[in-house]
Amino acid sequence: MTVGGDGFAAVAGGPAPHIPVLGRPALEFLNVRDGGVYIDGTFGAGGYTRAILAAADCRVIAIDRDPSAIALGAEMVAQAQGRLTLIEEQFSNLDRVANDAGFDAADGVVLDVGVSSMQLDQAGRGFSFRQDGPLDMRMGGAGPSAADIVNDASERDLASIIYILGEERHSRAVARAIVRARGEAPITTTKALADLVAAVVRAKPGDIHPATRTFQGLRIFVNDELGELARALAAAERVLKAGGRLVVVSFHSLEDRIVKSFLINRAETRGGSRHAPEVKRPAPTFRVLTKRPVTADDAEIAHNPRARSAKLRAGERTDAPARVHETDELLPRLPTLAAVLKGRRA
Ligand SMILES: C[S@@+](CC[C@H](N)C(=O)[O-])C[C@H]1O[C@@H](n2cnc3c(N)ncnc32)[C@H](O)[C@@H]1O
Numbered sequence: 001m002t003v004g005g006d007g008f009a010a011v012a013g014g015p016a017p018h019i020p021v022l023g024r025p026a027l028e029f030l031n032v033r034d035g036g037v038y039i040d041g042t043f044g045a046g047g048y049t050r051a052i053l054a055a056a057d058c059r060v061i062a063i064d065r066d067p068s069a070i071a072l073g074a075e076m077v078a079q080a081q082g083r084l085t086l087i088e089e090q091f092s093n094l095d096r097v098a099n100d101a102g103f104d105a106a107d108g109v110v111l112d113v114g115v116s117s118m119q120l121d122q123a124g125r126g127f128s129f130r131q132d133g134p135l136d137m138r139m140g141g142a143g144p145s146a147a148d149i150v151n152d153a154s155e156r157d158l159a160s161i162i163y164i165l166g167e168e169r170h171s172r173a174v175a176r177a178i179v180r181a182r183g184e185a186p187i188t189t190t191k192a193l194a195d196l197v198a199a200v201v202r203a204k205p206g207d208i209h210p211a212t213r214t215f216q217g218l219r220i221f222v223n224d225e226l227g228e229l230a231r232a233l234a235a236a237e238r239v240l241k242a243g244g245r246l247v248v249v250s251f252h253s254l255e256d257r258i259v260k261s262f263l264i265n266r267a268e269t270r271g272g273s274r275h276a277p278e279v280k281r282p283a284p285t286f287r288v289l290t291k292r293p294v295t296a297d298d299a300e301i302a303h304n305p306r307a308r309s310a311k312l313r314a315g316e317r318t319d320a321p322a323r324v325h326e327t328d329e330l331l332p333r334l335p336t337l338a339a340v341l342k343g344r345r346a
Pocket of ligand 1: 018019020021041042043044045046047048049063064065066069089090091092112113114115116117139228229
């Protein structure tokens, strides 16, 4: 493990090291100060948390929904000597977690969303089409797995999930193939699903694996990743002090769109248009700090190919009251989990 002077490291976290992506700009935008309280909503292997703790004499409340990330973080908690609180939770509840830890407000919230390399590389977690394992894909232990969705959802719901969240053009053919295959026997392994998709989605040499988009769509649905993100942004709005910073690193255009729309909406001062009367809006709750998203430079991408699709956006909280949050306006239209699980016989 190499640790730079700024506290960033390829953190050894069990089977595969997770290299923090866009760590330096994330830390700069977070503006870490002595005496501050920072919430790291995606602890993972603790790369961001470690760097925040190294940057100033501050407190960190770190959250992860994955019990194995929490277990691996125990040593860092001990080393931090009371400056780090690590909680197994979903980051959509980050304001409540901070309140329960004794803090009614925070100076910064950082989210580095998606899966960690450790999760991807452990065959038993079922995230990867490259290794055979149970078709699971849950970041936390609870709730329906990818196998439940694949075996119970209607063909139509499967096609929607794979099209909207996986952005797979051949979603209908994939859904049809899934329904045909599960009529013979339930689909329970990553290899079974990956082989089935590869048989209907043709890949040219040099293309990504044909199952990439289908796996991505199912993973995002199983973990309600977009809903979690939209709710976490609202939770950050509620918990941040005036002048506090929100920093989000995302890896997928659907996620980036949610962060961008949220920040634009919260920073807007005027409504209406040239042709319509001006609409009076509530006072802005954020000032946008990144007109364009920050992306990784060539050196970071060469060192860590995962950084290629990363986008960082940041905002600074104003002193206006938090808004009542409607997540629906930020999210694509999709069937609910309950409806999907009832779907097979529908
Ligand atoms: C990309 S990794 C974060 C890596 C971390 N920044 C580091 O430097 O090691 C994302 C982590 O966030 C966690 N996660 C994703 N969505 C979550 C959610 N809704 N609530 C809590 N944790 C979540 C995952 O379990 C994973 O460990």
